[in-house]
Amino acid sequence: ETGVTQSPTHLIKTRGQQVTLRCSSQSGHNTVSWYQQALGQGPQFIFQYYREEENGRGNFPPRFSGLQFPNYSSELNVNALELDDSALYLCASSLGGGLVGETQYFGPGTRLLVL
Amino acid sequence: AQSVTQLDSHVSVSEGTPVLLRCNYSSSYSPSLFWYVQHPNKGLQLLLKYTSAATLVKGINGFEAEFKKSETSFHLTKPSAHMSDAAEYFCVVSPPPYNNNDMRFGAGTRLTVKP
Numbered sequence: 386e387t388g389v390t391q392s393p394t395h396l397i398k399t400r401g402q403q404v405t406l407r408c409s410s411q412s413g414h415n416t417v418s419w420y421q422q423a424l425g426q427g428p429q430f431i432f433q434y435y436r437e438e439e440n441g442r443g444n445f446p447p448r449f450s451g452l453q454f455p456n457y458s459s460e461l462n463v464n465a466l467e468l469d470d471s472a473l474y475l476c477a478s479s480l481g482g483g484l485v486g487e488t489q490y491f492g493p494g495t496r497l498l499v500l
Numbered sequence: 501a502q503s504v505t506q507l508d509s510h511v512s513v514s515e516g517t518p519v520l521l522r523c524n525y526s527s528s529y530s531p532s533l534f535w536y537v538q539h540p541n542k543g544l545q546l547l548l549k550y551t552s553a554a555t556l557v558k559g560i561n562g563f564e565a566e567f568k569k570s571e572t573s574f575h576l577t578k579p580s581a582h583m584s585d586a587a588e589y590f591c592v593v594s595p596p597p598y599n600n601n602d603m604r605f606g607a608g609t610r611l612t613v614k615p
Contacts, residue, residue, distance in 0.1 A: 425607070427590050427592075494543065
């Protein structure tokens with residue numbers, strides 16, 4: 386069974402640029418959630434995709450957007466990067482639409498630094 | 501509104517001694533509660549979860565937690581710490597309707613294990 390993978394592992398961007406982060410979900414999982422974890426804080430929910438449709442969104446501005454592909458892999462796109470976007474971005478996959486009774490499997494994350 | 505407060509940002513124990521990581525929650529309804537562990541450069545891993553069944557929940561690696569509604573607490577314990585337990589631990593709350601969209605992470609407790 387293949388776990389959740391994310392790419393790249395690290396990324397440095399400058400303010401105003403755009404970035405795309407990628408996530409491959411665990412085999413057979415149809416639900417992907419993205420989280421932002423700022424330094425010294427717990428993860429915060431950005432949004433979730435279930436079978437290629439957005440299935441919920443946290444308190445993040447529209448410049449945070451996403452996609453889920455037919456193979457259930459996913460992208461997180463952030464436009465007009467700001468310094469405060471510097472964080473560890475986590476992807477988690479699960480099976481079944483994001484019900485809390487099911488377990489989420491997290492990837493190792495992408496660490497983004499915005500200068 | 502639902503939230504969790506992890507009462508200690510850092511806990512240090514000696515190998516072989518008990519571990520206690522404290523978590524208080526706030527929720528208008530009977531919540532689901534979780535503990536996750538995050539090792540450096542690895543994804544978050546679910547330790548255990550409470551979803552209104554038995555109040556004493558046993559997890560992986562010898563950890564357990566007890567749901568105490570009267571105290572609004574969900575403390576994580578382990579009888580004997582091992583060096584490999586050194587990591588960041590997150591308490592998470594999710595209220596009804598039990599969807600991953602509403603998972604709220606605490607700020608985390610860093611556990612250090614001394615030889």
